[in-house]
Amino acid sequence: MRARRPHTGRISPNVAASRGARRPDAVVQQTDDTAEVLLVGASARSGRHARAARRAAGASAALAAALVLSSCYAVQDTIATVDRTDAVGEPLGDTPVREGGDLVMGLSAEPDALDPTTSSSLYTRYVMASICEKLYDLDADGELVPQLATDLPTVSEDGLQVDIPVREDVVFGDGTPFDAEAVATTLQRHLDLPSSSRASEMGPITDIAALDATTVRLTYETPFAPITAALADRAGMIMSPTALEELGEDFGSSPTCVGPFRFVERVPQTEIVVERDPGYYAADEVHLDTITYRIMTDASIRAANLRSGDVQVADxxxxxxxxxMSRExxxxxxxxxxxxxxxVTFNVGNxxxxxxxxxxxxxPEAQDARVRQAFSLAVDREALVATVFNGWFDAACSPISPDSPFSTPASEACPEHDPEAALALLREAGVEPPLQIDMQISNTPDSLRLGQALQASVQAGGFDVRISPVEYSTLLDVQSRGDFRMLQLGWxxxxxxxxxxxxxxxxGAGNNYSGYSDEEMDALLAEASQGTDxxxxxxxxxxxxxKVQEDDPVVYLYRQRNLTAHTDEVAGVQTFADGVVRLSRAAFVGDDDGADDDTAADTAGEG
Incomplete structure (x- = not known):
């Protein structure tokens, strides 16, 4: 184990105050020109937490005032008590449901290509969850469970061979048999396709082989502990070898996998339609006829359509x-x-x-890490989550969630907001404030509110951020090409x-959009992935x-909650910690023989 190196930024002693269930409820009190956060509960009344609450309230009020003065957005006169209790949805169980119907989901962004090898969009994962099953999946408790595999992998004593047992009662949506050879074909494509985003996720593989019809063996140069988790995501989505042979790199235009539904059509910028696959191995568990993923980028429009019943689910x-909505x-x-x-990601080498x-x-920001450190110090994360997100989200300075079993005090450390130190760092780097920098960001209303708040937040620290809003799909392309100085997106x-x-x-990793390269970081990441403890x-x-907080190619801002809503005419909708909205076992509530069925059918048809 390498000796821990000293951290150059100051650490906030109050970072734990904003972490999940460990944080007391936040009450956001907003008036016409200010917003303040009041932390309530016994712990907030103790000395240290009370002081933290007062600092957060003052910072939030200052930022809100700055936003109003700059006409960024209206701060409404509301008082909201935030209930952040996890509610991931329940399986259907004994709920009476009717067979059939078209469920419509309001989707907040246009998915990228429906290709597991190249996709980088969360919204693509929503659609693929219905049409393209994986070797493994995540359950409601965050545990990895078999899906197209029949058990967790068997790993050799030296960690270099990973054997995966796969199902034998399965066919792809086009009738092609599912077997170990088909699995090997998909996994090899992930490694070989030049545009693949999966190769780095799968680790240092030297060989992929089908040992027999139901066993796939992965051979590694060095042990790679994250492989099972990787195969519970896009890397584990198995594609029909027949479709791959016919479509090649154009697979995403008409994807064929194993799933409860199969692809029907895509109207760009409008909708994606999938239909129930009668050949699915668990077809008796699927109730809907079709799912339509309708693109609605404005959150207020999604909410209005949900309330009117034109959509049944919205992300x-x-x-x-x-x-x-939680009370409605x-x-x-x-x-x-x-x-x-x-x-936010800085382009330092892409x-x-x-x-x-x-x-x-x-x-300047690419040439000197002190400029990026200054930006991190200039951001008032606590004020951002209080004023922009009404206390629903948490400030974050790390890619590792505090809810992760891999969380440690070091991974939760957070540089304290310090605009004076930010100004000093800029001048040390030879940059005379303010530094003007363009930030690419999605053009959705919520993203623009974040961008405007961030713009106001970093002004005192010497940054003049110019916002460049673009469509989400364009933003993904800009990110991949490296056509940006600073870009706001999440994961x-x-x-x-x-x-x-x-x-x-x-x-060189598939999602290294910053173009960051550091030998020490590469060594740390390799070490972290090889161990089993x-x-x-x-x-x-x-x-x-x-290390990442010293180099700051990526400056982490906050950790959101996955917020999904559905009408009570449907059941079986679920969303877990991975953020994916699961609709494959959803159904319209009602009795096929009852009078209520006609009403539900009419509503579903209108959707």
Whole structure:
């Protein structure tokens, strides 16, 4: 184990005050020109927490006032008590349901290509969860469970061979038999396709082989502990070899996998339709005829359509609507702690596109880590989550969730808001404030509110941020090409921290959008992924966080909650810590023989 290196930033002693269930309820009191956060509960009345509450309240009020003065957005006169109790949704169980119907989901962004090898969008994962099952999945408790595999992998004593047993009662949506050879074909594609985003997720594989019809063997150069978790995500989505042969790199235009539903059509910027697959191995558990994923990028429009019944499910509920929806008759708000984060990424070496060798970027923030450190110090994270997100989200400075079993004090450490120190760092780096910098960001209303609040927050620390809003799908492309100086996007998170760190911070990784490259970081990430002892891995990931906070290619801002809502005419909708909204076992509530069925059918048809 490497000796821990000293951290250059100051650490906030109050970071724990904003962590999940360990944080007391937040009451956001807003008036026409200010917003303040009052932390309530016995712990908040103790000395240290009370002082933290007063500092947060003052900072929130100052930021809210700055936002109003800059006409960023209206701060409404409301008092909201935030209930952040996880409610991930229940399986159907004995709920009376009717067969059939078209469920419509309001989707907050356009998915990218429906291709497990190349996709990088959370919203694509929503759709793929219905049409493209994985070797493993995540259950409601955050545990890894077999899906197309029949058991967890068997790993050799030296950790270099991983054997995966797979199902034999399965066919793809096009009738092609599912077997170990088909699994090997998909996994090899993940490694070989030049545009793959999965290769770094799968680790240092030297060989993939089908030992027999039901066993796949992965052979590694060095042990790779995160492989099971990786195969519970897009890397584990198995594609029809027939469709791969016919479509090649265009697989995403008409994806065929194993799933309860199969792809029907996609109308760009409008909707994606999938239909029930009668050949699915558990077809008796599937009740809906079709699911339509309708693109609705404005959160207020999604909320209005949900209330009118034109859609039955909507994702990414705005924190401006969440409290009201949680109390509203006829609606159910699902929420879960996120394993992910929201951040800004600096381009420090992405000159030829993600995954390519890093090059030189001639900007102050790319040339000197002190500029990026200054930005991190200039951000008032606590005020951001209080004023922009009404206390629903948590300030964050790390890619590792405090709810993760890999969390340590080192991974939860957070540089304290200090605009004076930020100004000093800029001047040390030879930059005379203010530093003008463009930030690419999604053009959704909630993202713009965040951008404007961030713009106001960092002014005192010497940054003049110019906001450049673009469509979400365009933002993904800009990010991959490296056509940005600073960019705001997040990551929905995974159960193993390798997917939150290694894929973004190791040299040449598929999600290393910053173009960051550092030999010490590469060594730390490799060490963290090789061990099997969870405590030892967690300690190394703490060192990873310390290192990333010194170099700051990515500056972490906050950790969101997964907020999804559905009407009470449907049941079986679930969303877990991975952020994916699961609809494959959902159904319309009612009795096929009852009078209420006609009403439900009419409503579903209108949706």
């Amino acid at each position: 990414t509920i705005s924190t401006q609507d969440a409290d009201a 008759s006829g609606l159910t708000l699902l929420q879960s702690s996120s394993l992910g984060y929201q951040a 000159v030829d596109g993600t995954g390519q060798p890093p090059g030189e970027v001639d900007t 929905s998170g995974r159960v193993d921290p390798a997917a939150n760190t290694q894929n973004f911070l190791s040299t 969870q405590a030892a891995r967690a300690e190394v990931y703490g060192e990873v966080v310390t």
